[in-house]
Amino acid sequence: MQPRGAVVSLLVLAVLAGTLVGPAAGGTVSGPGAATPAAIQENTTVANPCVGRLERVPNGTTVVSIQGIAFDGGRYVKRPALAVGFGPRGGFEYAYNATARGRFWAYDVDPLPSGELLLTSTEPGVAIAETLDPATGERVRVERFAREPNVTSATDIDRLPNGKLLVADATPGSEGLLVYDPRSGAVDWNWSFERDGEFPRAGGGPYPRDWVHVNDVDRVGRGRYLASARNFDQVLVVNRSTGAVDLRLGRDDAVRTLHYPSNPQLLRTADGRPAILVADGRNDRVVEYTHTPGASEPSSPGGENWTLTWELVGGGLNEPRDADRLPNGNTLVVDRRGHRVLEVTPAGRVVWEVYAPWQPYDAERVALGDEPGGPAAASFAANRSVTLTDSAAFDQGQVGDCAAAILEFAPTQEERLLGAFGVNASDGEGVTPGAGARSGLRALAFGGAAVVLVAVGAFYALRE
Numbered sequence: 001m002q003p004r005g006a007v008v009s010l011l012v013l014a015v016l017a018g019t020l021v022g023p024a025a026g027g028t029v030s031g032p033g034a035a036t037p038a039a040i041q042e043n044t045t046v047a048n049p050c051v052g053r054l055e056r057v058p059n060g061t062t063v064v065s066i067q068g069i070a071f072d073g074g075r076y077v078k079r080p081a082l083a084v085g086f087g088p089r090g091g092f093e094y095a096y097n098a099t100a101r102g103r104f105w106a107y108d109v110d111p112l113p114s115g116e117l118l119l120t121s122t123e124p125g126v127a128i129a130e131t132l133d134p135a136t137g138e139r140v141r142v143e144r145f146a147r148e149p150n151v152t153s154a155t156d157i158d159r160l161p162n163g164k165l166l167v168a169d170a171t172p173g174s175e176g177l178l179v180y181d182p183r184s185g186a187v188d189w190n191w192s193f194e195r196d197g198e199f200p201r202a203g204g205g206p207y208p209r210d211w212v213h214v215n216d217v218d219r220v221g222r223g224r225y226l227a228s229a230r231n232f233d234q235v236l237v238v239n240r241s242t243g244a245v246d247l248r249l250g251r252d253d254a255v256r257t258l259h260y261p262s263n264p265q266l267l268r269t270a271d272g273r274p275a276i277l278v279a280d281g282r283n284d285r286v287v288e289y290t291h292t293p294g295a296s297e298p299s300s301p302g303g304e305n306w307t308l309t310w311e312l313v314g315g316g317l318n319e320p321r322d323a324d325r326l327p328n329g330n331t332l333v334v335d336r337r338g339h340r341v342l343e344v345t346p347a348g349r350v351v352w353e354v355y356a357p358w359q360p361y362d363a364e365r366v367a368l369g370d371e372p373g374g375p376a377a378a379s380f381a382a383n384r385s386v387t388l389t390d391s392a393a394f395d396q397g398q399v400g401d402c403a404a405a406i407l408e409f410a411p412t413q414e415e416r417l418l419g420a421f422g423v424n425a426s427d428g429e430g431v432t433p434g435a436g437a438r439s440g441l442r443a444l445a446f447g448g449a450a451v452v453l454v455a456v457g458a459f460y461a462l463r464e
Contacts, residue, residue: 042087043409050402051090052340052353052392060367061093062086063117064334064341065109067359068099071337079358081106082410083119085134085366086341090354094134095410103128108156108216108263111366116140120157127154129165149178149187155215158370164188168217168227173208177217177225177238191238193229196245203252204231215321216263218371228261228278235264235276249276249289249306257303259283262321263334263362267376275309275376279320279334286312286323286333288377308384310377312348315388322362325374334363339399340391346377348386355394357403 068081081103085093098106098121107120117132123144131140143165145151156168165180176192193199193212201207213230220226223240234250235258250258259282267275267288275290288310301308312323312333322334326343330351333342341363343352364370394402 042089042091042093048091049398049405050086050092050355052355052394053342053350053390054090054352055390056343056351057088058343058352058365060088060365062332062341062354062363062365063109063111064354064356064363065106065119065361066356067105067107067361069105069359070357078104080407080410081121082358082406083109083117083132084356084406084410086354090352092406092409094137095406096132097410100411106361107154108158108362109364110158110370111364111368112159113369115366118157118159120154122153125152127151127157127167127169127171129154129157143182145180148185149180149190151178156217158218160219166217166219166225168214170212170214172211175208175212175214177214177227179240189240191240191243195243198245198248199229199232204229218264218266220266226264226266228264230260230262230281233258233261235261235278237266247274247291249278250303254303255282256301257289257306258287260319263323265324265371265373267325267373269376269378273378275378277310277323277325277331277377279323280311281319281321281336284313284317284319286317286320286331290376290378310346310380310382311385312344312388313385315348315350315391316393317388321360324364324371325376326365327368327372327374329375329380332363332365334360336360339394339402342388342391344388346380346382346386348382348388350388350390350392353392355392355399355402357399357406 063083063085066082066084068079070077070079080100081098083096083098083106085095087093096119102123103121104124105122110118112118115135117134119130119132121128121130127145129143133140145154151167151169151171153170154167155170158166160166160179165182167178167180169176169178174192176190178187178191179189180187193214199212204211205213210231212232215228215230217225217227220237224246225238225240226235227238228235232252233254234248234252236245237247239246250261258278258280262279262281264276264278267277269275269290273291275288277288280287287308289306290309291305292307293305295307297304312331316338317335318337320333321336324332326332329346331344333344335342336359339357339360340353340355341360342350344350
């Protein structure tokens with residue numbers, strides 16, 4: 001028998017998903033070439049209200065996952081979970097409406113070498129890894145963690161070079177990291193935060209519901225996995241062979257170093273020392289620390305053995321949750337409650353910016369692969385602490401216009417998985433979304449009036 005909260009969540013999700021299924025919104029693809037794989041064209045023929053500062057035009061698409069949550073007077077309200085491809089000039093290229101397909105949250109998104117996307121999402125009580133192909137608009141495969149292992153919530157699922165899946169398991173009562181082989185259906189390796197010894201039940205968040213809040217994992221070497229333990233204010237590298245923590249930044253409640261860190265990236269200085277770039281959410285900043293054994297005291301800003309070598313502050317940053325160093329030395333930042341994705345120079349100047357409502361979660365430059373990395377801040381000529389400047393600084397009304405444009409573009413019908421503009425760019429068959437095509441918005445508005453979700457009970461409200 002299912003717990004009452006799970007049953008309520010299932011009913012609410014069913015209603016929400018049903019209201020989202022309606023006449024297709026703008027961005028439909030027509031013509032004989034629409035069903036064939038082709039390069040996706042950016043929609044630049046209609047002014048896009050999601051485009052902010054645009055000084056630099058990057059190479060290719062930036063894909064952004066949107067968790068699907070809003071705040072209304074301090075309350076949590078459910079909104080569509082999405083994955084959106086933004087072109088170099090900020091125009092929409094494609095969009096996946098995960099909520100219309102029965103998903104609840106959308107988390108990490110990874111570009112794969114094949115050109116496909118791996119999206120981590122959830123249904124009530126089940127973690128999901130789904131592979132999408134933007135070129136064809138098809139869902140290639142879906143892996144549901146409903147049996148063994150039963151992972152009810154995973155904030156990040158990465159595909160390893162051998163095809164196995166590395167999972168940040170946020171299941172209450174069994175939070176940890178695991179490697180799963182989809183071919184055999186077996187767990188190859190499992191590491192538990194509780195067994196580590198540095199994560200007491202009395203620390204972090206309330207045990208077990210939101211205790212560690214692991215929210216990211218990445219392979220950073222053979223058998224070495226980087227993870228963030230958000231509620232314990234730390235980042236760590238776990239050694240698969242020994243089960244030991246090889247590297248640890250921060251400690252529980254040492255909020256001067258980190259306070260609710262998310263989505264770290266491991267970099268290397270010119271002399272080979274590790275450096276960690278991470279979104280420092282509750283401190284409203286992005287920071288980078290360089291490992292300096294014996295050179296810093298426990299009372300230093302980075303704690304013992306770490307030196308703060310770069311921080312991005314100010315400029316309206318509001319709980320950033322992702323930061324990736326790019327090969328050109330700039331940093332791609334997801335500003336969660338600032339509703340935006342920014343490319344920022346080492347000096348803090350915004351050179352590329354798009355807005356995304358309902359808490360953007362992760363962003364990747366597709367052409368560069370999953371978190372390609374770049375130079376560590378120790379090589380920057382900039383100051384250690386820089387202020388974010390030159391953002392368009394949209395107000396809530398402008399962010400609302402951006403939300404309406406995304407919903408108009410994202411499909412709501414099951415027969416087309418992805419909304420895409422100009423899938424056959426050479427044939428010019430892409431249909432530009434028109435200002436009058438509001439059917440998708442009407443469906444959502446009806447759903448909002450019927451089932452405006454305030455927190456979906458405490459069970460989902462804080463699952464991020």
